[in-house]
Amino acid sequence: MAIRVLHVATGNVGRIALSQLIEDPRFELAGLVVSDPAKAGRDASDLAGLDLVTGVAATADLDAALALRPDCTVYCALGETRLFEALADIEKILASGSNVAASSPVPLIYPWGLLPDRMIDPIEKACEAGGTSLFASGVDPGWVNDLLPFAIASTCQRVERVRCSEIADYATYDGGPVMFDFMGFGRPLDELPRMFKPGILAASWGVSLRMMARGFGFELDDITESYEREPAPEAFDVAAGHIPAGGVAAMRFQITGVAGGKDVLVIDHTTRLRDDLRPDWPRPAQDGGSYRLEITGEPSYRVDVCPTSAKGDHNYAAIAAGAGRIVNAIPDVVAAPPGLRTPLDLPFNTAKGVFATTLPR
Numbered sequence: 001m002a003i004r005v006l007h008v009a010t011g012n013v014g015r016i017a018l019s020q021l022i023e024d025p026r027f028e029l030a031g032l033v034v035s036d037p038a039k040a041g042r043d044a045s046d047l048a049g050l051d052l053v054t055g056v057a058a059t060a061d062l063d064a065a066l067a068l069r070p071d072c073t074v075y076c077a078l079g080e081t082r083l084f085e086a087l088a089d090i091e092k093i094l095a096s097g098s099n100v101a102a103s104s105p106v107p108l109i110y111p112w113g114l115l116p117d118r119m120i121d122p123i124e125k126a127c128e129a130g131g132t133s134l135f136a137s138g139v140d141p142g143w144v145n146d147l148l149p150f151a152i153a154s155t156c157q158r159v160e161r162v163r164c165s166e167i168a169d170y171a172t173y174d175g176g177p178v179m180f181d182f183m184g185f186g187r188p189l190d191e192l193p194r195m196f197k198p199g200i201l202a203a204s205w206g207v208s209l210r211m212m213a214r215g216f217g218f219e220l221d222d223i224t225e226s227y228e229r230e231p232a233p234e235a236f237d238v239a240a241g242h243i244p245a246g247g248v249a250a251m252r253f254q255i256t257g258v259a260g261g262k263d264v265l266v267i268d269h270t271t272r273l274r275d276d277l278r279p280d281w282p283r284p285a286q287d288g289g290s291y292r293l294e295i296t297g298e299p300s301y302r303v304d305v306c307p308t309s310a311k312g313d314h315n316y317a318a319i320a321a322g323a324g325r326i327v328n329a330i331p332d333v334v335a336a337p338p339g340l341r342t343p344l345d346l347p348f349n350t351a352k353g354v355f356a357t358t359l360p361r
Contacts, residue, residue, distance in 0.1 A: 079104030
């Protein structure tokens with residue numbers, strides 16, 4: 001029997017997740033919630049960019065949608081700039097009896113050691129009340145920092161250091177609030193955006209570092225952060241908007257987990273809006289962008305992951321990977337015991353139900 005799923009939000013991640021929910025026979029789309037009044041009343045397939053009719057009309061009323069009693073809710077609403085509102089939404093959904101697979105807020109990927117108990121306890125209590133479970137994931141933070149390193153490191157006799165890197169050109173990424181408000185692209189160098197204020201990098205990616213440490217069986221003594229930024233030599237435009245001359249056009253930042261006085265876990269991001277900026281920084285393994293896992297140990301590895309898509313460029317493919325991660329986790333999330341779940345709790349996902357056994361002619 002298909003799992004009845006409610007979907008929330010149709011932004012960059014949400015549109016792609018919604019299209020899979022509509023087309024994947026494992027799921028039945030029970031409802032769709034949007035925040036933009038202009039989207040209310042439109043068919044779900046229209047908002048997903050599909051050429052069909054589902055008969056499911058979007059609504060701005062979360063309570064009314066939850067009254068449909070979905071087995072699971074896919075939550076893709078923005079969490080970076082509305083953390084408390086997103087947490088309140090998720091608590092309500094869990095308490096109503098619907099499990100949740102979410103792409104945000106990022107702290108829910110592994111909140112312990114980051115969020116105070118007063119913010120975690122309501123989530124756990126909502127799970128108990130509704131008999132539900134919650135799983136949050138993404139790309140980076142997400143499967144690049146947990147699924148990938150755990151899978152490769154499982155073949156090692158000894159591991160000394162793990163480095164997870166994203167190396168990407170964001171010129172085609174149209175997420176303005178994240179690009180400009182959170183990351184600070186286009187801003188002058190003397191203006192510090194939210195992402196680079198002390199502790200924010202460590203908080204945002206510390207969820208992955210702490211999860212990796214727990215999975216590898218040790219605890220971190222400290223998490224450090226560092227960053228560099230490069231100004232635009234002249235003004236130019238990108239998908240998200242205008243970059244003035246002198247505004248930030250490239251950045252590199254690192255978040256490092258320290259144990260025993262050594263840098264043992266590193267998350268390294270190199271993000272450009274033009275390919276010619278800072279050629280001395282890491283270069284991707286394919287045009288546009290890639291992910292890289294480097295394990296120092298016995299044996300040592302360097303693994304380059306190059307996402308591509310028939311529907312868009314490297315940025316689209318990366319977003320699709322994050323959407324696929326949470327949608328494909330739905331059966332395991334529904335089957336899991338009540339509570340906040342991580343990749344360390346759920347079974348290894350073998351993409352059951354995803355593999356195309358019948359190819360189109």
